[in-house]
Amino acid sequence: MLTRTRDLTAQKRPRRVRSRAVSTLPPLVISNLKPHEVDLAYSSLVCPTCRTWVPINAPDSSRPKLVPHHTEKAGTDDPIRCPGSHRIVSINITVDQWFQRLEEGLTQTDGRRSRRVIRKPKTGATPAVMQIVGGTVDDKTARKLDEAHIRGCFTCSVKDDKGNILRAADLTSRCTDGRRLAQLAAHTKRLAPARRKAQMDREDFNDRRAWALRLLHEQQWEKVSEPVADADLRRVRDTLAALIQTLNPHKTTAPQLTAWERADLMSAIALLATQEEQLAR
Known part of the structure; x- marks a missing residue:
């Protein structure tokens, strides 16, 4: 007699089922x-x-x-x-x-959502070159920029019949870049003494700070220099004693050193003896 094998694969869910089974859960x-x-x-x-x-x-x-x-x-x-x-x-x-x-x-869900529109900020106009370098140049650089602009601009210079530059044009008759460069040169010239004084004060402060740090380092090292020197001297002496004991062992059954090993130990002992002499001064 053939036995029916159980199908363990989930079948397609039917939409209409004829069954009298009722779940025990509440409706x-x-x-x-x-x-x-x-x-x-x-x-x-x-x-x-x-x-x-x-x-x-x-x-x-x-x-x-x-x-x-x-x-x-x-x-x-x-x-x-x-x-x-x-x-x-x-x-x-x-x-x-x-x-x-x-x-x-x-x-109700739409009412809880924010309807505020966040617009992108407008991009401003790109500043001119003299506006960018205005706070970074000194009076000499500003004067050179103004002179170079006068030599290359027909509006900002007064020339003779042969084309030689006689002088710079008046500020009112110069071009936009020429007026900005002239104002930059005048502004940096007016602020040059205060800028130099601030720079000198800053350099003086940095020098005094470096000197104070060096003095503090020397004072701190003076407190611990003697213990450190004693520790270095003890370390060198202990190492030297261990090497001498290895070179001349007390036991006769100790392994004998080769000529190369003995030469290396002798050079190390000489170096440590020199260090001990320097630290003991």
Whole structure:
């Protein structure tokens, strides 16, 4: 006798199911659910148990129920039946009432959103070159820029019949760049003494600060120089004693050194003896 094997693959969810099974969960009341979780136009709602959209079986009958469904997608192995399957649904509102509630919810949501328009800031005009370098040049550089502009501009210079430059034109008759360069040269010339004095004060302050730091470093080193020198001297003496003991071991069973190893030890001992003599002064 042939035995039927159990199909463990989730089948396609039917929209109309003829079953007398009823879920033990309390009935779902449509008016108590959120409007956006119900779709009476297509007779479906979001199952509160598994949070998936599930069709309503026989919505026009006296006892509409949710169709049996699984918690996973169709086609998965080992499907698990949702406890909300065959749950009674109480449709106590009409489609028009549900749609009106949905529109009211959308209106309230739109009212909570900000309608303020944030416009992009307008890009200003690019400043001229003399406006950019106005705060970074000194009086000599500003004067050279003004003189170079006068030599190359026909409006800002007064020339003779042969084309030689006699003098600079009046400020009112010069071009826009020429007037700006002339004003920059006059401004930097007027501020030159104060700028030089500020620079000298700044350099003097930096020198006095560096001298104070050097003096503080010397005072701090003077407090710890003697302990540091003693520690260095003890370290050199301990190393020297260990090398001398390695060169002349007390035990006769100690391994004998080769000529190369003995020469290296002698050079290291000589170097450490020199360091000890320098530290002991």
